[in-house]
Amino acid sequence: MKTTILSLLLMSTLGMAQQNQAVSNTEVSPQALYNRGVSAMNRGDVAAAEKDLRAVLQAQPQHPHARYALNQLLLNREKFAARYRENMMKQTKIAKVEYVDASVAECMESLTILIKAATEQKFSPNFIIKDPTGRLKDKTISLQLANIPAAQVLQYIASTAQCKIVYEEHAIVIDAK
Numbered sequence: 001m002k003t004t005i006l007s008l009l010l011m012s013t014l015g016m017a018q019q020n021q022a023v024s025n026t027e028v029s030p031q032a033l034y035n036r037g038v039s040a041m042n043r044g045d046v047a048a049a050e051k052d053l054r055a056v057l058q059a060q061p062q063h064p065h066a067r068y069a070l071n072q073l074l075l076n077r078e079k080f081a082a083r084y085r086e087n088m089m090k091q092t093k094i095a096k097v098e099y100v101d102a103s104v105a106e107c108m109e110s111l112t113i114l115i116k117a118a119t120e121q122k123f124s125p126n127f128i129i130k131d132p133t134g135r136l137k138d139k140t141i142s143l144q145l146a147n148i149p150a151a152q153v154l155q156y157i158a159s160t161a162q163c164k165i166v167y168e169e170h171a172i173v174i175d176a177k
Contacts, residue, residue, distance in 0.1 A: 030059045034066050041073055044084025049073055081169035088123045089115075089151035089172070097153050101140040104174065105129060107157050115150050125150070131176040136161055 028036075037052030050073060056066035073080060094114050099107055108127040115125050129136065139161045145153060158165050158174060166173040 030056045030063060030066075033059075034063065034069070037066070038069055041069065041080055042083070044080055044082070044087055046073065046077055046081050046084075049080070078169045082167040085125070085169070085172060086151070086167040088119070089125065089154060089167075090149050092118050092123065092150040094118060094148055094150050094153055095146065097143060097145045097148070099141050099143045101142055104131075104136045104139055104141065104157065104161050104163070107141050107143075108174065111150065111153060111157070118150070126171040127174060128171045129174045129176070133176070135176045136163070 033052045033056045037049045037056065040046075040049035040052060050070065053066050053070040053073065056063050057070065060066070092115050094111075095118070097111075097114065099110070102110070108129060112125055112127060115123060131137070141157055141160050143153075143156055143160070145156070154165060154172070157163075161174075161176070164175040164177065166175055
């Protein structure tokens with residue numbers, strides 16, 4: 001009976017040791033966390049970047065690059081978040097765009113629908129048209145494009161309408177100034 005209990009205890013202990021070994025093998029090094037955090041920053045994934053950079057500093061509080069990167073992220077959070085929106089526009093391919101004498105507002109509405117469809121409703125560009133003087137009211141866009149990134153479609157529209165594109169954290173602003 002004692003032998004059976006000792007055997008079970010030994011097997012249980014060995015199983016826990018193997019489980020602990022597996023957990024320690026999956027831990028990510030501070031350098032890998034730092035690299036992943038910087039990559040997330042560059043993609044505009046602010047939450048993931050902050051999480052990884054804080055994890056580096058928890059493991060190595062004096063890590064100078066992680067400290068600097070986290071400070072830059074916190075100081076420029078909106079800029080990095082806007083980068084996500086810009087990257088999504090560059091990555092989203094639009095199969096076909098065809099506008100004939102469409103207003104800028106109609107183009108933005110159509111482009112929103114095309115982007116949502118291309119990303120399976122996972123991304124919405126949230127276009128805002130700033131036109132305080134009403135300059136865009138009479139502008140029309142005629143455009144025929146195929147297999148093109150959404151960012152390029154937007155650039156063609158803005159160029160034709162003589163507008164500036166500003167990527168922000170929560171929206172893409174078409175500025176008529």
